[in-house]
Amino acid sequence: MQTIHKENHFMASDIVKDLVIGMSDGLTVPFALAAGLSGAVAGTGIVVTAGLAEIAAGSISMGLGGFLAARSEIEHYISERKREQCELHSRLADEEQEIIDIFNSYHISQETSRPIVDALKKNPEIMVDFMMKFELGLEKPDPKRALKSAATIAGAYAASGIIPLLPYMMISSSHDALRLSVVITLLTLFFFGYCKGQFIGNKPWLSALQTTLIGGIAAGAAYFLAQLFTA
Amino acid sequence: MQTIHKENHFMASDIVKDLVIGMSDGLTVPFALAAGLSGAVAGTGIVVTAGLAEIAAGSISMGLGGFLAARSEIEHYISERKREQCELHSRLADEEQEIIDIFNSYHISQETSRPIVDALKKNPEIMVDFMMKFELGLEKPDPKRALKSAATIAGAYAASGIIPLLPYMMISSSHDALRLSVVITLLTLFFFGYCKGQFIGNKPWLSALQTTLIGGIAAGAAYFLAQLFTA
Numbered sequence: 001m002q003t004i005h006k007e008n009h010f011m012a013s014d015i016v017k018d019l020v021i022g023m024s025d026g027l028t029v030p031f032a033l034a035a036g037l038s039g040a041v042a043g044t045g046i047v048v049t050a051g052l053a054e055i056a057a058g059s060i061s062m063g064l065g066g067f068l069a070a071r072s073e074i075e076h077y078i079s080e081r082k083r084e085q086c087e088l089h090s091r092l093a094d095e096e097q098e099i100i101d102i103f104n105s106y107h108i109s110q111e112t113s114r115p116i117v118d119a120l121k122k123n124p125e126i127m128v129d130f131m132m133k134f135e136l137g138l139e140k141p142d143p144k145r146a147l148k149s150a151a152t153i154a155g156a157y158a159a160s161g162i163i164p165l166l167p168y169m170m171i172s173s174s175h176d177a178l179r180l181s182v183v184i185t186l187l188t189l190f191f192f193g194y195c196k197g198q199f200i201g202n203k204p205w206l207s208a209l210q211t212t213l214i215g216g217i218a219a220g221a222a223y224f225l226a227q228l229f230t231a
Numbered sequence: 232m233q234t235i236h237k238e239n240h241f242m243a244s245d246i247v248k249d250l251v252i253g254m255s256d257g258l259t260v261p262f263a264l265a266a267g268l269s270g271a272v273a274g275t276g277i278v279v280t281a282g283l284a285e286i287a288a289g290s291i292s293m294g295l296g297g298f299l300a301a302r303s304e305i306e307h308y309i310s311e312r313k314r315e316q317c318e319l320h321s322r323l324a325d326e327e328q329e330i331i332d333i334f335n336s337y338h339i340s341q342e343t344s345r346p347i348v349d350a351l352k353k354n355p356e357i358m359v360d361f362m363m364k365f366e367l368g369l370e371k372p373d374p375k376r377a378l379k380s381a382a383t384i385a386g387a388y389a390a391s392g393i394i395p396l397l398p399y400m401m402i403s404s405s406h407d408a409l410r411l412s413v414v415i416t417l418l419t420l421f422f423f424g425y426c427k428g429q430f431i432g433n434k435p436w437l438s439a440l441q442t443t444l445i446g447g448i449a450a451g452a453a454y455f456l457a458q459l460f461t462a
Contacts, residue, residue, distance in 0.1 A: 024292070024296050025289075025292050025293065025296065028288065028291075028292040028296075029260075029285070029288045029289050029292050031288075032284070032287070032288030032291070032292070033264075033281065033284050033285050033288050036280075036281075036284030036285075036287065036288065037277075037280065037281055037284060040277070040280050040284075041277065045461075046268075046271070046272065046277060048460065049267075049268065049271050049457050049460050049461055050264065050267075050268055050281045050457075052456050052457065052460055053263070053264050053267030053268060053271075053453035053454075053456055053457045054260070054264050054267075054285060054453075056263070056267065056449070056452040056453045056455075056456045057259065057260045057262075057263030057264050057267065057449045057450070057452070057453045058256075058260050058289075060259075060263070060445065060448055060449040060452055061255070061256050061259040061260050061263070061445060061446075061449050062256065064445045064448065064449075065255050065256065065259075065445065068441055068445070072431065072433050075433065076431075076432065076433075079432070103347070106351065106357050106360065106361050107350070107353075107354055107357050108347060108350045108351070109350070112346045112347060112350050113347065115343045115346070116334070116339060116343060116344065116347065119338070119339045119340070119343050120337065120339070122338075123338055126337050126338050129337065130337050133365075133368075134364075134365065137364075137368065137370065139368065200303065200307075201307065201310075202303050202306065202307075210299055214291065214292060214295045214296065214299070215292075217291055217295065218287070218288045218291040218292050218295075219288070221287040221288070221291055222284040222285075222287045222288045223284075224287075225283050225284055225287045226280050226281075226283065226284045229279065229280050229283055230276075230280055
C-alpha cells in the first residue's frame, strides 16, 4: 500500500503576495509622510490632506502599475510562445540541441536525453510548452490575475494607509497626533510583519522586527528632512 | 558547417527591472502628491516639504522593502533546497515518481523518462538542483543582488521624485508651479514609458501612453481628494 506523499514546500498564493506588497508600503509611506509633515506644521488639517492625497496617488500608482505589469507578463508569455513556435518550425535541430544541452547541464548524456527529445517531437505543441517551462522558465500566467492583482494591491494600500492618519483626524495638535500615530502604526507594522513572516514562511519575529524598523526609519528620515527644510 | 543559433528571447536584466520599479512610482507619487497639495494650499513651501518627506519615505520603504524581499528569496531558496535534500534522503522513491510525473505531464512515458531518473540518482546534489528547477521552478538567486536591488530602487525613486518638485522649488505661486510640474512630469513619464517599452520588449508607444495616463490619473485623484477635503 502506497502512502500519500505530500511535500510541504511553501508557495505563498498570489493574493497573499499582493496583499503584502500593498500593505508594506501602505502602512509605511503615509505614516512617514504624516510624521514628517507634523514636524513642520502645527495643525493637523494639512497633514490629513497630504496623507489622503498620498494614499490616492500611491494606491493608483501601485494598483495600475500592478495591473499593467500583470498584463505585460501575459503579453510577454504569448509573444515568447509564438517565437518558440516559429523557432521549432524553422530551426528544429537547434531546438533539439537546446533540450539536450539543458539535460547535459545536469550531467545527463545525450544518449539518455535523446529519447525525450524524440518523444517531444511527436507533439510540437507539447514541445513548445516544454521549452517555455524548461528553457525560458516561463509559466503560463492567469489572464484574470491582472485586474484582481491591481484591486488587491490598491485596496490593501488604501486600507492600511488610513490607519496612521486616524490620530490626525481626531486630534487637533499635530504633535499629540504624531505620538499616537507612531504608537498605533508601529504596533500595526509589528503585527503585520509577524503575520507576513508566518504566511511567507520566514521567521515571524524577525519579520515583525524588520517591518517595524523600516517604518521607523522611513518616518524618522521624513521627519528629519522636513525639519531640515523648514528650519 | 553549423551556423551559430542565437535566440532573441528578451529577458530584461534585473537592474533594468529595479530601475523601472523605482522610476514608475518615483515619477508618479511625488508628482501626484504635490499636485494634490497645490490645490489645497497657496504657497509652495509646504508642497516641497511634503514632496521631500514623501521621497524619503517612499525610497526607504521601497528600497529596504526590496532588500528584504531579495534576502528572503535567498533564504527561501536555501530552506527549500534543504527540504528537497531531506526528501531525497528519506523518500527517494517518491522523488523519482515526481520526476516521472513531471515528464508524464508532457506526454513522455515512464519508459522514456526512467533513464533520466537513473542518471540523476547517480549524483544526488545534481538531482536536488534538478528538482529545484523543474519541480519547484526556483532559480538560485544571486546573494549580492539584495543590496544592489535596494540601492537601485531607492536611488531611482529619489532621483525621479525630484523632477516633479523642481517647479515648486523655483516658483512661489503653487498654481503656476503646478502647471509647469504637470507639463514637465507628463513629458518625462511619456519618455520613460517609451524607453520602458523598448527595454521590456513591449509596444513602446502604448507603454508611453499608459505610463503617462497612470501619472495623470493619480495626480487628478490626489488633486480631487485634496480639494474635497479642504472645501
